[in-house]
Amino acid sequence: MNITNLLEQGVELMLLGMGMVFFILGMLVFAIKGISAVIQRYEPVVEHSSKSSVSTDISEDIVTAITVAVQRFRSK
Template identity: 35%
Template sequence: MTSQQLLLEGVELMFFGMGLVFLFLILLIFSIRVMSFVLERWAPEAGHVATAVAASTQHESAQVVDPDTLQAMQIAIKQHRARRG
């Protein structure tokens, strides 16, 4: 084989490899769009989930904290601030 034939074969392999990568990326984009469509159609809306989480957070914050637990939390916060500063 001459150097010219080797060079042409190398260019041919390069285009073949670039074509495969391009085909893979197109397939990847297509599959991501299909999954996005499926999730938007059948998954619950984010607004309903956020409302449920906010409601449960408000319910939990309304509970009374044990005095011993409150004191332990205050001591831990003071120790953390003393180490930081």
């Protein structure tokens, strides 16, 4: 075996390996896009309500205490 043969085989093997990786990654991209399209088609649409689910029953004393604390913090 001479060096030219070895270099040619090395380049062929490199190109074959890189081609296979490129092909497999391309197939993976198409598979993910296809599965995503199928899932988006059959998944029910979730509607967000405009009302917040957080309770707004905060007493006036707590609101006053928070307001005073924020004002003191900002004045420093």
